[in-house]
Amino acid sequence: MSMDKEQKTGIIKDTLKYAGAFSGTDPVLQQVFQWIIKLYQAYPDDTGVLFPLFLNLICLKPGQAMFLPAGELHSYLDGLGLELMANSDNVLRGGLTSKHVDVPELLKILNFAPRNIEILIPEPVNEYESLYFSAAREFILSVISVKQNMENLVFSNSGVQILFCISGKVRVLEKDFSMDIQKGEAFFIPANVTKYRIQGKGIIYKASVPE
Numbered sequence: 001m002s003m004d005k006e007q008k009t010g011i012i013k014d015t016l017k018y019a020g021a022f023s024g025t026d027p028v029l030q031q032v033f034q035w036i037i038k039l040y041q042a043y044p045d046d047t048g049v050l051f052p053l054f055l056n057l058i059c060l061k062p063g064q065a066m067f068l069p070a071g072e073l074h075s076y077l078d079g080l081g082l083e084l085m086a087n088s089d090n091v092l093r094g095g096l097t098s099k100h101v102d103v104p105e106l107l108k109i110l111n112f113a114p115r116n117i118e119i120l121i122p123e124p125v126n127e128y129e130s131l132y133f134s135a136a137r138e139f140i141l142s143v144i145s146v147k148q149n150m151e152n153l154v155f156s157n158s159g160v161q162i163l164f165c166i167s168g169k170v171r172v173l174e175k176d177f178s179m180d181i182q183k184g185e186a187f188f189i190p191a192n193v194t195k196y197r198i199q200g201k202g203i204i205y206k207a208s209v210p211e
Contacts (some may be wrong), residue, residue, distance in 0.1 A: 001047050001094075001101075002103055002107070003047075004196075008147075009045060010044070012047070015050060016036065016037065019033040025042070032057060033052075033090060035114045037071070038077075039052070039077075046095050046096055047095050048075070048096035049095075051095065055073065058117060058119075062120070065135060067120060067139070072109055073094050075095075075096060082205055084139055086138035087138070120133070128145055128147070138209070138210075139207060139208070140208045140209065141205065141206070141207055142206045144204045146200055150198065153197060155195065155196055156194060156195055157191070157192055158194070159196055159208060159211070160188070160208070161208040162202050163181070163186060163187040163205075164204065164205045165181045165182050165183055166183060166205060167203045168201045170200035171198070172198055173198075175199075183202070
């Protein structure tokens with residue numbers, strides 16, 4: 001990442017030249033080199049083209065999640081996902097962007113230690129809500145399956161919450177207000193709303209803060 005432009009260009013072109021030959025029949029290597037070719041087409045002069053060689057290439061299934069601590073270099077390559085972050089004023093870019101990359105500062109904070117990859121699966125906490133247990137102290141993510149027979153079910157709130165509907169259509173009700181949300185729409189629960197209800201049928205992801 002700290003090489004001059006000429007060196008970077010040479011390495012990227014050499015890697016691209018041999019990408020097909022080294023892919024072989026190994027499905028993992030095939031994915032790695034296929035991504036190198038795709039990234040080169042989008043960012044031909046970016047060192048990030050080489051990242052699939054050094055980073056773990058992970059394909060999450062619908063409903064699965066990962067927790068990434070601070071200092072972890074990562075990139076989203078394809079698909080659609082929810083990203084929940086703690087408040088931060090020091091997000092640094094590593095590549096695959098037209099924006100500025102501060103390489104010296106990035107190398108100061110990056111964690112280069114290898115680690116095992118833990119895929120998070122939501123664990124049921126009751127018959128309608130499942131929780132993603134992670135090391136995060138700033139936020140909690142859960143998924144709620146809203147069913148027709150939940151009209152009298154009451155949810156509590158001790159801080160703030162964001163409800164994001166990914167399928168179906170539901171109605172969020174509190175004492176003086178109600179609103180319908182459907183797939184792709186979100187609803188903000190402010191701190192002064194301590195209890196609310198959800199009616200309808202759908203799937204909602206709930207982001208909240210720990211008590």
